[in-house]
Amino acid sequence: MKQSILISGSGGQGVISAGILIAQSAADSGKYASFLPEYGPEQRGGSAKATVLTSDTEIISPLPKKCMYWLCMNEQSFKKFGSQLKEGGVLVYNSNRVVSPITRTDITAIPVPSDQLADQIGNPKAANIILIGALLAARKAIIDPEHFLHSLEEKFMSKSEEIREMNAKAFKIGAEIGSKYDE
Amino acid sequence: MKQSILISGSGGQGVISAGILIAQSAADSGKYASFLPEYGPEQRGGSAKATVLTSDTEIISPLPKKCMYWLCMNEQSFKKFGSQLKEGGVLVYNSNRVVSPITRTDITAIPVPSDQLADQIGNPKAANIILIGALLAARKAIIDPEHFLHSLEEKFMSKSEEIREMNAKAFKIGAEIGSKYDE
Amino acid sequence: MAKILMKGCEAVAEAAVRGGCRFFAGYPITPQNEIPEYLSRRLPEVGGHFVQGESEVASVNMVYGASTMGIRAMTSSSGPGISLKAEGISYLASCKLPALIVNVSRGGPGLGSIQPAQSYYLQATKALGHGGFRVMVFAPYSLQEAVDLTYEAFEYAERDRNPVFLLMDGCLGAIMELVELPEMKEPTDENTKKWNLSKKEGEKRPPRALTPIYPEVILEMENKLRGELYKKWEKEDVKVEEFMTEDAEYIVVAYGIAARVAKEAVLTLREQGCKIGMIRPITLYPFPKQSFHKLDYDKVKAIIDIELTIPAQMRDDIALEVMNRAPIFEYGRSGGNLLDDDGVYDAIMKVIKEVG
Amino acid sequence: MAKILMKGCEAVAEAAVRGGCRFFAGYPITPQNEIPEYLSRRLPEVGGHFVQGESEVASVNMVYGASTMGIRAMTSSSGPGISLKAEGISYLASCKLPALIVNVSRGGPGLGSIQPAQSYYLQATKALGHGGFRVMVFAPYSLQEAVDLTYEAFEYAERDRNPVFLLMDGCLGAIMELVELPEMKEPTDENTKKWNLSKKEGEKRPPRALTPIYPEVILEMENKLRGELYKKWEKEDVKVEEFMTEDAEYIVVAYGIAARVAKEAVLTLREQGCKIGMIRPITLYPFPKQSFHKLDYDKVKAIIDIELTIPAQMRDDIALEVMNRAPIFEYGRSGGNLLDDDGVYDAIMKVIKEVG
Amino acid sequence: MATEYKKIYQRPYAIMPVMSGYCPGCLHSLATKIIAEAVEELGQQENAMHVLPVGCAALGLLYWRGDMVGAAHGRAPAVATGIKRCCPDRLVFAYQGDGDLAAIGLAEIISAANRGEKFTVIFANNSTYGMTGGQMAPTTLIGQKSTTSVYGRSVDEAGYPIKMAEIIAQLEAPAYVARFALNTPKGVNEARKGIKKAFRMQLEGKGFTFIELLTNCPTNWGMSPLKSLQYMTENTMKYFVPGVYKDVEVEA
Amino acid sequence: MATEYKKIYQRPYAIMPVMSGYCPGCLHSLATKIIAEAVEELGQQENAMHVLPVGCAALGLLYWRGDMVGAAHGRAPAVATGIKRCCPDRLVFAYQGDGDLAAIGLAEIISAANRGEKFTVIFANNSTYGMTGGQMAPTTLIGQKSTTSVYGRSVDEAGYPIKMAEIIAQLEAPAYVARFALNTPKGVNEARKGIKKAFRMQLEGKGFTFIELLTNCPTNWGMSPLKSLQYMTENTMKYFVPGVYKDVEVEA
Amino acid sequence: MKIQINDKLCKGCEFCIAFCPKKVLKLQSERGPKGYFIPYLTDNDGCISCGICATICPDGAIEVFKEVETDG
Amino acid sequence: MKIQINDKLCKGCEFCIAFCPKKVLKLQSERGPKGYFIPYLTDNDGCISCGICATICPDGAIEVFKEVETDG
Ligand SMILES: Cc1ncc(C[n+]2csc(CCOP(=O)(O)OP(=O)(O)O)c2C)c(N)n1
Ligand SMILES: Cc1ncc(C[n+]2csc(CCOP(=O)(O)OP(=O)(O)O)c2C)c(N)n1
Ligand code: SF4
Ligand code: SF4
Ligand code: SF4
Numbered sequence A, B: 001m002k003q004s005i006l007i008s009g010s011g012g013q014g015v016i017s018a019g020i021l022i023a024q025s026a027a028d029s030g031k032y033a034s035f036l037p038e039y040g041p042e043q044r045g046g047s048a049k050a051t052v053l054t055s056d057t058e059i060i061s062p063l064p065k066k067c068m069y070w071l072c073m074n075e076q077s078f079k080k081f082g083s084q085l086k087e088g089g090v091l092v093y094n095s096n097r098v099v100s101p102i103t104r105t106d107i108t109a110i111p112v113p114s115d116q117l118a119d120q121i122g123n124p125k126a127a128n129i130i131l132i133g134a135l136l137a138a139r140k141a142i143i144d145p146e147h148f149l150h151s152l153e154e155k156f157m158s159k160s161e162e163i164r165e166m167n168a169k170a171f172k173i174g175a176e177i178g179s180k181y182d183e
Numbered sequence C, D: 001m002a003k004i005l006m007k008g009c010e011a012v013a014e015a016a017v018r019g020g021c022r023f024f025a026g027y028p029i030t031p032q033n034e035i036p037e038y039l040s041r042r043l044p045e046v047g048g049h050f051v052q053g054e055s056e057v058a059s060v061n062m063v064y065g066a067s068t069m070g071i072r073a074m075t076s077s078s079g080p081g082i083s084l085k086a087e088g089i090s091y092l093a094s095c096k097l098p099a100l101i102v103n104v105s106r107g108g109p110g111l112g113s114i115q116p117a118q119s120y121y122l123q124a125t126k127a128l129g130h131g132g133f134r135v136m137v138f139a140p141y142s143l144q145e146a147v148d149l150t151y152e153a154f155e156y157a158e159r160d161r162n163p164v165f166l167l168m169d170g171c172l173g174a175i176m177e178l179v180e181l182p183e184m185k186e187p188t189d190e191n192t193k194k195w196n197l198s199k200k201e202g203e204k205r206p207p208r209a210l211t212p213i214y215p216e217v218i219l220e221m222e223n224k225l226r227g228e229l230y231k232k233w234e235k236e237d238v239k240v241e242e243f244m245t246e247d248a249e250y251i252v253v254a255y256g257i258a259a260r261v262a263k264e265a266v267l268t269l270r271e272q273g274c275k276i277g278m279i280r281p282i283t284l285y286p287f288p289k290q291s292f293h294k295l296d297y298d299k300v301k302a303i304i305d306i307e308l309t310i311p312a313q314m315r316d317d318i319a320l321e322v323m324n325r326a327p328i329f330e331y332g333r334s335g336g337n338l339l340d341d342d343g344v345y346d347a348i349m350k351v352i353k354e355v356g
Numbered sequence E, F: 001m002a003t004e005y006k007k008i009y010q011r012p013y014a015i016m017p018v019m020s021g022y023c024p025g026c027l028h029s030l031a032t033k034i035i036a037e038a039v040e041e042l043g044q045q046e047n048a049m050h051v052l053p054v055g056c057a058a059l060g061l062l063y064w065r066g067d068m069v070g071a072a073h074g075r076a077p078a079v080a081t082g083i084k085r086c087c088p089d090r091l092v093f094a095y096q097g098d099g100d101l102a103a104i105g106l107a108e109i110i111s112a113a114n115r116g117e118k119f120t121v122i123f124a125n126n127s128t129y130g131m132t133g134g135q136m137a138p139t140t141l142i143g144q145k146s147t148t149s150v151y152g153r154s155v156d157e158a159g160y161p162i163k164m165a166e167i168i169a170q171l172e173a174p175a176y177v178a179r180f181a182l183n184t185p186k187g188v189n190e191a192r193k194g195i196k197k198a199f200r201m202q203l204e205g206k207g208f209t210f211i212e213l214l215t216n217c218p219t220n221w222g223m224s225p226l227k228s229l230q231y232m233t234e235n236t237m238k239y240f241v242p243g244v245y246k247d248v249e250v251e252a
Numbered sequence G, H: 001m002k003i004q005i006n007d008k009l010c011k012g013c014e015f016c017i018a019f020c021p022k023k024v025l026k027l028q029s030e031r032g033p034k035g036y037f038i039p040y041l042t043d044n045d046g047c048i049s050c051g052i053c054a055t056i057c058p059d060g061a062i063e064v065f066k067e068v069e070t071d072g
């Protein structure tokens, strides 16, 4: 199966690291994976976008026109990339920043107040992991959530116990929301 | 008539200024003229070469393979450009520096101890004018010597009387030698 | 060895180290920063040297210095920085010094955009600097290919005593995908010891000079030899992928990231029964001329040049080989806007419809 | 006006001043030194500005600054210096700034030789810098032509908002011959006042920006417009001399000094009854494609590309138009060795014998 | 008698009424603001000619209100030279980062200063290449970490942070050379006055003027904005000492 | 008892037994000679690595005997950086003219000095671009004529002659910085000693060393060789004052 | 209010809070429209209109007012 | 002779002449093989073998000798 995930937001929101986490986790599970970031000149506040592809066979083009899944972290990118989500796709979005109404009816939209939730667990930087949690719980075929949690643990191996727990917690908070949309 | 004059020597010997003088004088007399210098990277002592063409019609190529006349100021360039004088041509050379024997028999060779003569009139820099004097006196068809003397005077108009006289004197010393070869 | 997920720039940097690179000098510029960043950590580990130059100009000249000592040396940059290295690259070629120059390309001209583009084809293949010299230009389309080409690059550079140029579009520099890294090569000056200026402890040999100054006769001879070298490349060193070209009625020509997107389109179209294939130059110079000569022009209805740049830059090179035997179309994006599967598919379909 | 005997570089410098140039920045390099030297005296006389830059890099960027103010500005250099200006030229193109860049060419690559050569054809016509932009390249073959082209250059540059490149080989820079100088034009910012940043005393207008930064969409659009501009040049702005080509069986192609030497040979051969002619590109870019399309290939037995460089650089451009309809031969000298009448004559004769 | 509120401070007109592109707490934003103030205090809005660098300050393109030119990386002093020579009456100033000015553009800044070009250069020294993601700059402090010196800048590999104000001040031609730190309100006020003085001296034709502003890069330093100000006090300012390094008006 | 002649001075081995390409009386020739002597006195003939500039000193290619690299114009310090980092045991020195070092190569020399690269730069300052025919250099004296300043260098147009030794000495990293004039036997002897000291310090790994040599250009100054020496005494040395500007051995 | 903070310009750097001599500024607990936490004036009377917050505000987000007595 | 001047290296700059403390050097009246006027030692006894001429000679054209007493 070929999976495509679009991630968008502004610089500093963790678009890039979210993408790498997903790609790495897919690779860990023996899949082919590609991750392609695109960003603007600003270090913070500019727009950031990444595309993650995972597949059981070799990935030819890393530049699909549309993706099946979309993690959207801010309003600006929501407006910009709206057309890049496939019909029948899943949009997981940061409902604290995406304020426009979701008008597409051909997709599943999962609002996640990820900024707020992240603030609540005292780790504003983990908002991206919350969104990943929501997506993976809603569509387990992308990557098994358990497997992802394992990769997450590995990735932050060198960091403090506290950080690792915080990440896991963030993921689970997201997963809880996402699981309601599990098909 | 098309005339071609090769001038060669080492940097600092006045190769360039000799060429310009001849070209300017030809131009003054209403002819087409071109002057093309070539030199090495050294400011002094390196090799210097110039080609002057004069013609009653427009000059197409300024790069003849061989010239009819050759003012040769030193040994090094004598060895280098020997083959660039046409059959039947005239070689006027500084016999103080050109020490190799002149072996070509298809040309007219005019030895002029120009360094020594220039030193004698107290103007070592005028050696090139001495050589021009010899050439023009030997082959008046190139430029009328009187006309050249006039151009020379004009050219140094802004310089002192003394310099102008010195130049004229140098020209005449050379012309005296050259006139013996007048055909 | 297992495949690991790596970032494009880092994979290339590691491949260079494994290929024997022991000196890097460079200057920050997006999208190649991960190369110097990685090497600043990595080179000291293997006894190599990393210098952050004060500029691209200085950096390429540091590489020039290192190369005279027989050290495998490299620099990397992008667009504006490569332009600044133009004089230095010309000097490398003129002094017959091997080196690897990596250009992770972005949109141009001028400051352009830091987003990926393939806007340096003409500069890379025709004139990286003044004087009519050429360099081999490698244009990988996957990280694995980038790694393999980088690993080999020094061998070519030393064989030819000429710099080698790796042209990666920004997508490849930024992408993460799976690669298998080659074995570590021990650095050796086997290929350069006849001319390099290094001296082993206590070694005595006649003095050597490596300078850009040649007397006219020698310079002419060297230029003739250069001309012959370039011809030899065309005969012996072309790298190309010919993909489903045998029976093709439509030939896509693309390199680097454009070729990946195009390949996807070719595959889709094949599934739909369209006889389409792709010629993918891997060496942009020498250009894979033979691949075009081999085509059966009774069959070929159109050639479609797909590049991540506008106006197209490779077209004339294609046209020179196709020699009017088939019409050539072009499609591209530019300015940091990317190609995508659908866009390329549509562009090809448009040609197919037009040509019939 | 009477014709006067002038040095190549000085004639061009004077023509620039008469064409309205009021700013020059440059750096010494043989064989173009007489241009800055002349202008250092001449510009102040007409209220213009001469700056000796600390480098070629600085100089081209000074010109960039002056040009933003609507001042006709120019720089000049040779080979290595032009390479150093590559980034700046790309910026000029990117910011759509007019300017005149003069390259009095010498032998290359690298430091090369200070003697004349035509070794910068590819750089001038294909890639003066990164990003795929092009500039008009004028290649005069006589001082009169050099003067006339220089005089016109600013008009083209301002019309197109793009730098213009004058490629003179070292011979033309150094030669003295007779020229007639054009009238002095009064400097005006008529063509640039819509966008330039200057302000008349007390003038108020909305702020203006001239920068190399463009959003992606605009950059793509600008690149498309550039592509169209280049196509328009090909249609409207080609300058070429077709000399005795009508009935020709042999066509010499040459520009600049090579064309002068070749013309002499053509004349000689015509005298001997040989049907030979010459195509002389005056604009190297846009290349005079039509001149090749017009040829009667039933007659033409051979095309002979004569350049003062080795390996030949113009050949592919010729081949792209000739499209296999006649064989192409090449002859050249390089490294500071000059072409001469006899050498060119012999080379042509060799081809004639070979082709029959 | 009633109480009303009278506006005593507002954002200067010469910056656009939009959020700047700089990171939160980035002093480029502050520098831009005080330059705008100095320009306005001198009534030079119409006359100012801003030469932008390559670096984060290029974002000024969307922020500054007034005539602007974008220069190639490091070449702002050359571009300004072309401009000022042709239009000597304009108030011309180049704004440059430390990668821009003290690395790639070292020849251009020193040469322009040495020629005594009659414009102003404002040099924002944040000890790093901000825009490209935090590589070591010539101004990076000893021991300071960067993406190309992960264990901190070492003297042996990279020498000492380069003191541009001191170098420029030592040249004959410059008229006014000073360094200010933007990490306190006091520093900001002094800097604004310094910039204004430099501009005034330029308009009076007194010669080349140079203002070094110590700034920060919270993003690439990996610190909160507030922490970065403290870092400046404890480290940056110890090495790059603020002060007036040359002033021909005082000497005279 | 008979009288015999014992040779007490001969031309150093490290220059070829041919006439140099320099003009009569050009002090480049003399500089080359004393560098060769210093190399020999330290027994470094085999170990020396000479980085040549673009400028008249490029003629050293046909004159110097030993390993040599020709650098692009102004880039000798960058080239030397590449060499010295890879081969730290070699005695590496770059020789540069004033156009080369103080104009186009200003960024390279200051950056290399500031990084404290452990090689030696010998800077031949003749106040002009010799090889290209005598244009104004950043080191041309006020009022001195050149082909691009025919009425003499003016402060207003071109600022003041740049004092490289002073600038380099002000940086932290350099270990030894001195200026000598080659127009008297005394100056020549001091210069040779200075060069030797710089070389020794380099071999001892003490850091960057810089020697400025005041030289002449009789050809482009339009003077006889002897006149040019006198000009140096009366003009050059007044502005470019010889002396030791930095010496970590003395400071220590 | 003696100061006004524009929540479309403020990036929540907290400089104003740190330098306010009267310590009358504090971050709001909710994010503003651009996702940043914006400060607010906790005590209008405590504010002395000194303008220090505005001086140090990098983004020119603060306007300062002075109370003046008017006749109206 | 206490000094020897190599006429293939000397370019006649006259530095040696100018700096010789004993004024025992003078230009020959005829040009040497390279076209330059070469100095010669006018007074071998007057020369003190101080080497100053050699020191200042840019072109290393001068060798200096010292008289030594030998037993032979
Ligand atoms: C010739 C060239 N080299 C490199 C770059 C990449 N680049 C963009 S900004 C920048 C430097 C930023 O550092 P600095 O000047 O200190 O500005 P800051 O962002 O820190 O304010 C660099 C190297 C470029 N655009 N052009
Ligand atoms: C990039 C570049 N620019 C310019 C030149 C031309 N050029 C050759 S030598 C030289 C400078 C000579 O001056 P200087 O460095 O002072 O050396 P000098 O000849 O005076 O000893 C220049 C500008 C060049 N070769 N390369
Ligand atoms: S990256 Fe650094 S310098 Fe650039 S805007 Fe952000 S904080 Fe400022
Ligand atoms: S031109 Fe000047 S610097 Fe060059 S060799 Fe002659 S005298 Fe020396
Ligand atoms: S004006 Fe002064 S007292 Fe009032 S909030 Fe601002 S800094 Fe505090």
Ligand code: SF4
Binding pocket: G005, G009, G010, G011, G012, G013, G014, G015, G016, G017, G038, G039, G053, G056, G057, G058, G059, G060, G061, G062
């Ligand atoms: S200083 Fe300005 S930007 Fe920072 S928090 Fe205060 S108001 Fe907001």
Ligand code: SF4
Binding pocket: H002, H003, H019, H020, H021, H022, H023, H024, H025, H041, H046, H047, H048, H049, H050, H051, H052, H053, H054, H064
């Ligand atoms: S050795 Fe001394 S005394 Fe003898 S000639 Fe030379 S300078 Fe004069």
Ligand code: SF4
Binding pocket: H005, H009, H010, H011, H012, H013, H014, H015, H016, H017, H038, H039, H053, H056, H057, H058, H059, H060, H061, H062
């Ligand atoms: S100093 Fe040397 S080169 Fe000059 S005249 Fe004396 S011997 Fe000849």
Ligand SMILES: [Mg+2]
Binding pocket: E097, E098, E099, E124, E125, E126, E127, E128, E129, E130, E137
């Ligand atoms: Mg910075």
Ligand SMILES: [Mg+2]
Binding pocket: F097, F098, F099, F124, F125, F126, F127, F128, F129, F130, F137
């Ligand atoms: Mg010099």
